[in-house]
Amino acid sequence: MAALFSRILCPIDFDRDSMEALELASQLARQSSATVCLLTVIAAPTEATELPPVPLDPNPLFEAVCRHRLEALAQEKLSGISHEIFVASGNAAPQILKLAADEGIDLIVMGTHGRKGVKHFILGSVAERVVRESPVPVLTIRPKAGE
Structure with missing residues (x-):
């Protein structure tokens, strides 16, 4: 029987929700x-979130720091699992969707902050947009009740 998934994308923003998503992604992998x-x-930048996605000038130092953090996280959480590291700049949802298309991803596993009401209206939802626009299945991990 063929494997159900071969390439799983797990966007990481280093919060508790994305760590829970990584745990599930590692189990599936x-x-x-x-x-x-x-x-x-x-x-x-916050001021740019309502504008169409525009590539930002890469900041090599900040990208290197982010890459190092992802590599350390992979070493800790993905021992024995094949993995790749990606760092992008810009608006999160379009970058997630672009990487999924470019890299032949067949499942996205991501956390959602579970914002409601005014916070959701003002801040939007990366997970919601990815679910709406992704051509591949998206598995979202909601925050635990009361968190």
Whole structure:
């Protein structure tokens, strides 16, 4: 029987929700002998979030720091699992969708902050946009009740 997933994308923003998503992505990868692709997106400035995605000038120092953090996380959480590291700059949802298309991803596993009401309206939802626009399945991990 063929593996259900071969390339799993797990966007990481280093919060508790993305760590829970990584835990699930690693379990699925072990079961499917899949590669986990870790992505962190260096966010666009707040003022730019309502504008169409525009590539930001890369900041090599900050990108190197983010890459180092992802590599350390992979070493800790993905021992024995094939993985790749990606760092991008810009708005998170478009960067996640672009990487999924460019890298042949067949599952996205990501945390959601579970914002409601005014916070959701003002801040939007990266996970919601990815779920809406992704051509591949998206598995979202909600925050635990009361968190």
